Amino acid sequence: MPKYDVYFHHPFVSVSPSWGGFGNIPGTDIYKKVKDYKNAVEPEGVKILKFSSPIFYANIDGLKSSLKSTVGFDAVRVYNKRLKALRKIQKLIKKGKLKATKNGIISEPGISNEAFETDEEPEDNEDLQVPTKEVEIQVDWNSELPVKVNIPKVPIHSLILDFGAVTFLDIVAVRSIRTIIREFERIDVRVYFASYQDNLISQLERSAFFDDIVRKDMFFLTVHDAVLYIRNQMAYSDNQDPIFEKISLMQESKEPIEFTETIRPADELDVQEEAMRRLAS
Secondary structure, eight states, rough: OOOOOOOHHHHHHHHOOOOOBBBEOOTTSSSETTTTOTTOOOOOOOEEOOOOOBBBBTHHHHHHHHHHHHHOOOOOHHHHHHHHHHHHHHHHHTTTEEEETEEEEEEEETTTGHHHHOTTTOOOOOOOOOOOSSSSSSTTTTTTTTTOOOOOOOSSSSSEOTTTOOBBBBBHHHHHHHHHHHHTTTOOOOOEESSSSSSHHHHHTTTTSSSSOOGGGGGSSHHHOOOOOOHHHHHHHHHHOOOOOOSSSSOOOOOOOOSSSSSOOOOOOOOHHHHHHTTTT
16 A cells, blocks of 8 residues: 655745735825835825734744835834833933923033933942932933933824734734834834734633733724824824923833733733823923
8 A cells, every 4th residue: 555745834925925015096095015015105104014814823034024124113112212212311410411391301501512422331220219209201202302312203193003904913913013012102103903803802802912002993894094083093192282291300221121921910011101192202
């Protein structure tokens, strides 16, 4: 009797995933890949990405790489650099070289040049003293700061993930996407989902995907619905008075923390995330 080699084939491994930045065809609710359609226009401050296959352990790293390439920055690196700049600003305020006001951070007269410190300066182990009160300041991370820390620019305020072709998510993908949302949210980039399959929400509920940060109101039936919502939100925000949110001049953690791929209790991130969430972008 002849012998045959038997091969077991994973149903998703053969799927070739592809990401791409999408833009709107003017005058329509149609969105096409910017690379392929010259008249497709990306909404201002918004990146739209579409994934063309199920997402699982074998292609999640490609998703992350393509996401960084498309938005133009690494959300974790941006966050860690902002923390480094914040620690330097706190030290300079303590030394009297900077003053924090509700209109921003200003240098004291006559010593403005001394406030600039290089990014290569080694960090000391001196603990910052807890101030007597919180100070209201405004930080524009895309403008020049009084400390020389090379912080990548973040040119977007919203990210839309088109999941119209995503028919399956394994547990690795669910955890990774949840982490991605949190990484972008803490640098003030809102994340939305569009064109998802009917069974996706129930699948995510069973995987404990949702919480106070990752919410169901992030999901829209179409990409255009998400874009219209974002436009309305931005128009409303532009009509409001500037908000000078409070930040504490106390940074408890000395080392930036990167997310891992495991589910971590929310309270482990409270100190870091609360400090950055209070910063005015």
